Amino acid sequence: MRSFSQASRVLGELEERVMEILWAEPQLSVRDVKQRMGRTRLAYTTIMTTLDRLYRKGLLARTKNGLAFVYQPAIDRAEYQRRVVEAALGPLLAQNAGSVLAAFVDVAAGTDAENLARLEQLIAARRRDR
């Protein structure tokens, strides 16, 4: 199964629409999903392929109901958004990406709690003196 960062990168508009439908109403077959998309020119096979693709990416789970598969989300919307944000942050915050963004502060530079406390005291003292 492909990694989530790859999954989030190639999740297109149709895939997001399908995910939204299933988050609103889990346990749907391909026919059900097509019906909930309303008026659409998309073929049944297109939606079937999309659902299968989402299953293989680990975003959907499925069970057999007779001859047809019934799909449900494997993760909730909040978790999906969290993973997409993390996947997006990865390349942005990689060390060699420093040239393509300007950060307010390198938070890793100040993880020494003692030093942070010292700086906070300095700032508080300056505020008192003002």
Place this chain on the structure above:
Amino acid sequence: MTGAGATVGFAFAFLVIAWGLAALAAGGLTLLGERVARLGPAAERRIAGFAIVAPLVLAAAVVLTLLLRSIFGPDHCQVHDHHAHLCLTHGAAWTERGLAIAIVVAGGVLIAGRLALLGVAMLRARRACAQLRRLGTCDGDVTIVPSERAFCFVGGVRRPRIYVSTAAWQALGADERAAMLAHERAHVRNADVARRVLLEAVAAVVAPLMPGASLARWELATEHLRDAEAAEATGNPEAVASAMVHMCRLGASAPAGAVATFVARRRSLDARVAALLDGLPVGRRAARAAGRFGAALAATTILAIVALADPLHHALESLLG
């Protein structure tokens, strides 16, 4: 063969001059580090930028002068042939200079590699920012991104935007948020991301193997400068300092671990806070003076290159050929 040889010759000359000047500039900046820093971040930023760009400009000026001389100047090559010629019509001997060919090929590969990495980073960042905009809430020039990590940065080369995580947005006080946004807006106003990308591209050409000390200096000076601008804009330097320290605290406690964008240096946080609290001068006048001096020096050097094209041409051929 003449064309290939001339290409090798001119490329070799360009690389030797550019790399040599870049090494000198970086060394000079390191030796004069403290003195340059005392001038203020605006001046330090200008000088560091000059140290990166000047080698490229001067090396290009030399090669262009020699090229033009080769086309329009007198042909002296037939008079002697004890070295390879930097000449479009008599440059074939460079194809026999193994060292020159090796340096041109290796240099070309290194430069292409560095530029390719930069290009890939830009493409990934563009795609990532698009995803963050889709998932976040846009409020004017700020996109608030749902995330437990503490971050705030400007992303985007052509159309820079500010991206802040909900963790940072909710944790910081109102004055700290205002200070942080003032700092980032200063980055946007001055197109710092675009400038940084350009400087990195130039550094990839003039110093592909060097660790980028001049660029790191430019970055840190830029941060100091934007801190000072945020302090001026808000009238509250303590809030800018407090926002930085608060963000570091959030980063230290974040479940996903610290967010690092530059090489982690505790000294830079301490120095930035100290500069804000002490109200150190920004050095804008010194920056203007440095700019005028740098421009005058470059112009004078280029005029000297053109005026001394003949002896320079022969000296380079003797040295390199």
